[in-house]
Amino acid sequence: MWFGELPLAEAEGAILAHSVLSKSDGDGPARFRKGLVLNASDIDALRLAGVDRVTVARLDPNDIGEDLAATRLTEALVPDPAAAGLTLTSAFTGRVNLHAVGPGIVDLNVEAIQALNRVDPSITLATLAPTVRVARGTLVGTVKIISYAVPEAALLEACAHAQNSVRVLPVVLKTAGLILTEVPGLPEKLQEKGRQAIEGRLSALGMSLAEHCVIPHDEAAIAGKLGQIKGDMVLILTGSATSDLYDTAPQALRRSGGQVARFGMPVDPGNLLFHGSLGARPVIGLPGCARSPALNGADWVLERLACGLTVSDDDIAAMGIGGLLKEIPIRPHPRERG
Numbered sequence: 001m002w003f004g005e006l007p008l009a010e011a012e013g014a015i016l017a018h019s020v021l022s023k024s025d026g027d028g029p030a031r032f033r034k035g036l037v038l039n040a041s042d043i044d045a046l047r048l049a050g051v052d053r054v055t056v057a058r059l060d061p062n063d064i065g066e067d068l069a070a071t072r073l074t075e076a077l078v079p080d081p082a083a084a085g086l087t088l089t090s091a092f093t094g095r096v097n098l099h100a101v102g103p104g105i106v107d108l109n110v111e112a113i114q115a116l117n118r119v120d121p122s123i124t125l126a127t128l129a130p131t132v133r134v135a136r137g138t139l140v141g142t143v144k145i146i147s148y149a150v151p152e153a154a155l156l157e158a159c160a161h162a163q164n165s166v167r168v169l170p171v172v173l174k175t176a177g178l179i180l181t182e183v184p185g186l187p188e189k190l191q192e193k194g195r196q197a198i199e200g201r202l203s204a205l206g207m208s209l210a211e212h213c214v215i216p217h218d219e220a221a222i223a224g225k226l227g228q229i230k231g232d233m234v235l236i237l238t239g240s241a242t243s244d245l246y247d248t249a250p251q252a253l254r255r256s257g258g259q260v261a262r263f264g265m266p267v268d269p270g271n272l273l274f275h276g277s278l279g280a281r282p283v284i285g286l287p288g289c290a291r292s293p294a295l296n297g298a299d300w301v302l303e304r305l306a307c308g309l310t311v312s313d314d315d316i317a318a319m320g321i322g323g324l325l326k327e328i329p330i331r332p333h334p335r336e337r338g
Contacts, residue, residue, distance in 0.1 A: 001149045002058045008047055011038050014056035015148050020046065035093060035148070063149035066094030070145045073116075073123065074098070076159035077143070077166050085168035086140060094145035098127075100134040100168045103206040105307050107131075109165040116161040120154040122147040127166060133303050134168060135204065141166050172308040173282075175210035176202055177231030181217035181249075183239035194237050194291040201290075201299065205306050222252035226278055233282045233305060241288050242272050249285045250274050258283060262313060266320030269328055270297020275311060292328040 003017065020032040032046065038056070046054065059065065064072070070091040078084045078098065085104055089097045108130045117124060127141035134140060178198055180191050191214055199209045210231040215221045217239050226234060238249050245263040253260055258278035265273050269289035276283050282305040289296040300319055304311050327334060 001060055001063050001147065003056075003147075005053055005055045008043055008052050008054060011054050011056050012040060012043055014038055014054075014058045017055040017057050017148070020049075020051060020054065057148040059149045060151075062152050064152050064155050065149050066145040066147070067091035069123070069150050069155050070094050070096045070143050072155060073125070073145075073159055073162060074143050076162040077125065077141075077164070079164060084164075084166065085170055086166070094148075096143040097139055098141040098143075098166060100136060100138040100140050102136045102168075102170060103134065103204065104168040104170045105131050105133055105303050106140055107167050107169045112161050112163070112165040116158040116165075119158040119161070120150055122150050123154060123158045125162070125166075131300065131304065133204070133299070140168060169307040169309070171205045171207060171306045173207065173232035173306045175208050175231045176233045176235055177210050177229035178212040179222060179225050179229060179234065179236045180212065180214045181222065181236070181238045181240070182214055183217045186239040190291060191239075197291055197293045198235060198237065198286070200293055201302060205303065207306060217248060219248050219252045219255060222249055223255040226253065226256040226258065226283070231281070233284070234278065235284050235286055235302075237286045237288075237290060242274060242285055245274070250276075253278065253283055253285075261311075262316060265297050265301075265316045265323075267297030267300065267323035267325065269294075269325060270300075270323075273298050273301060275301055275305075289328055294328045295325055296328070297323065297325075 006014065016032055016034055016036040016038055019034045032042065036042065074088055074096040078086055078088060081088055085101045087099045087101060106128050108127060110130060113125055113127065122145060124144045124146060125141060178195065180194060182191065195212055202209055211229050213225060215225055236249050242249050250260045250263060253276055256278060258276055260274055260276040263274040264271060270287050272287040274285040284298065284301060286298050287296065290298045297319065301311055
């Protein structure tokens with residue numbers, strides 16, 4: 001692509017690189033927008049307006065215009081939008097936006113996206129971070145061809161890297177049961193605050209609370225309820241914080257015939273989370289910070305499990321990078337004291 005200033009007489013068929021606002025014989029100034037492919041009538045109008053030189057771009061034979069290039073790259077990234085949980089806008093000024101169809105988490109081929117962004121500075125894809133929760137209509141990514149055209153060879157290389165690299169994993173678990181435990185001195189309003197915060201989290205994922213109950217903070221009581229409560233997954237929010245792998249709630253899960261996969265995570269707030277399973281149902285022992293609607297480590301585990309993913313020790317270990325989250329007002333022991 002050639003870019004530069006030309007006499008008006010040589011500019012027909014070129015792309016106007018900068019908008020031109022000039023005097024007009026009409027009611028107001030004439031505007032020639034950037035990106036306009038100049039035809040003979042445009043040239044005449046500019047000449048009548050007193051313009052004699054313009055800055056333009058002129059495509060080479062092997063260049064692909066910005067809109068077509070953006071469309072082709074997007075088709076490589078998302079060959080089946082419905083399967084990827086995305087909707088795509090039509091290309092305009094070299095841009096195509098990718099929006100989520102519904103609730104879920106972002107799934108990316110990070111290495112592929114980095115490779116396509118290294119091909120040519122004018123060929124770009126910007127996305128949300130991996131595993132970020134999205135809702136219907138959330139902007140997940142945007143393809144942008146920065147210049148007016150790119151060489152076809154560069155576009156082909158970018159498309160080869162891009163194959164099926166962006167999607168939204170939908171929520172596959174639709175309901176959850178919530179077990180709240182009570183201990184002497186725990187205010188009733190704190191239990192209700194916890195229920196509301198958790199119900200809000202589920203609602204944001206398109207899930208509903210199938211059942212909730214308040215029972216004594218007792219191993220046998222929790223174990224008995226685990227086998228009865230409704231829901232595709234089970235959440236436990238204890239009145240007394242879980243402080244060990246063999247504390248009351250994890251032991252109750254084992255006693256009910258379930259398995260504990262892990263206790264503790266490198267995310268703060270959220271350190272005191274445990275998770276496991278009871279048969280096919282995921283079970284999450286929520287940290288006390290889940291009583292606040294603010295983001296905490298439990299959100300990241302809940303969202304992945306709701307979307308049908310397994311959560312391994314490596315997954316949780318990786319959450320520590322970026323896992324220092326904003327302090328919450330209800331925290332009993334702040335990280336730093338004034």
